[in-house]
Amino acid sequence: MKLLVMGPPGAGKGSQSKRLVEDYNLTNISTGEMFREAYKRGEKLGIEAMEYIEKGNLVADDITNEIVRKRLMKKAAESSFLLDGYPRTVNQAKALDDMLEEMGTRLTAVINIVVDKEVILERMVGRRVCKSCNATYHTKFRPPDKEDLCDECGGELYQREDDKPASVRNRLNIYESKTKPIIDYYKGRGVLVNINGMQSFEAVYANIRRSLREIIR
Ligand code: AP5
Numbered sequence: 001m002k003l004l005v006m007g008p009p010g011a012g013k014g015s016q017s018k019r020l021v022e023d024y025n026l027t028n029i030s031t032g033e034m035f036r037e038a039y040k041r042g043e044k045l046g047i048e049a050m051e052y053i054e055k056g057n058l059v060a061d062d063i064t065n066e067i068v069r070k071r072l073m074k075k076a077a078e079s080s081f082l083l084d085g086y087p088r089t090v091n092q093a094k095a096l097d098d099m100l101e102e103m104g105t106r107l108t109a110v111i112n113i114v115v116d117k118e119v120i121l122e123r124m125v126g127r128r129v130c131k132s133c134n135a136t137y138h139t140k141f142r143p144p145d146k147e148d149l150c151d152e153c154g155g156e157l158y159q160r161e162d163d164k165p166a167s168v169r170n171r172l173n174i175y176e177s178k179t180k181p182i183i184d185y186y187k188g189r190g191v192l193v194n195i196n197g198m199q200s201f202e203a204v205y206a207n208i209r210r211s212l213r214e215i216i217r
Pocket residue numbers: 007008009010011012013014015016031032033035052053054056057058059060064084085086087088092123124126127128136137138139141142162171197198199200201202204
């Protein structure tokens with residue numbers, strides 16, 4: 001299984017990917033997570049990337065392609081992986097094609113989670129993330145049992161810097177101009193699956209599972 005999960009910021013890519021990775025035993029490759037983790041570890045890559053991320057801009061294609069390439073070439077990713085938030089530009093999509101060709105493989109499905117702007121804004125404003133294990137919550141839609149503490153590890157919850165209004169607006173504009181064109185890129189290949197993301201967590205997941213079962217069959 002080689003999956004790509006696409007959609008605007010706040011669509012629910014991370015939330016759905018977490019379950020897919022567990023249920024299908026996939027190597028999770030989220031470029032956003034990789035940059036944030038590198039930042040937490042104080043690595044140069046993370047510190048440089050965070051300057052772009054906090055303002056809601058994209059990290060340069062060559063840097064992003066390189067970290068994905070390294071990860072894909074590891075043994076664990078050979079048979080199955082899930083890419084969350086990559087590719088995000090047509091150039092990245094082309095670079096991914098080259099990597100897959102080199103690996104002698106191709107994508108099983110491209111899952112595109114479709115969500116309106118109003119829903120996105122509400123989701124991003126209410127998102128809280130655990131500082132230690134990255135589990136994701138929402139003040140209204142998925143509140144933790146104890147305010148500001150992670151149910152899974154007891155870690156402190158925080159609001160991502162790029163979830164503040166100015167960055168969110170910029171991320172949405174960039175999604176429209178740079179990332180949305182990729183949908184057409186994959187449309188012609190018969191691997192694109194559009195999923196209505198404006199339903200409960202469970203309903204979105206059930207739709208994804210159903211589509212995957214059809215594709216595999
Ligand atoms: P990244 O971390 O990938 O951010 P993003 O694409 O903007 O997406 P998000 O993580 O914000 O949202 P999501 O779709 O995962 O939604 P979630 O499940 O959390 O990237 C961050 C930055 O890194 C980029 O802006 C860029 O700077 C850089 N970057 C990353 N990849 C790059 C690349 N390839 N090239 C260049 N730069 C790159 O859900 C959101 C909220 O909604 C949560 O609170 C959740 O609980 C809630 N929610 C989710 N689903 C539902 C539902 N069905 N019902 C109710 N609430 C829901």
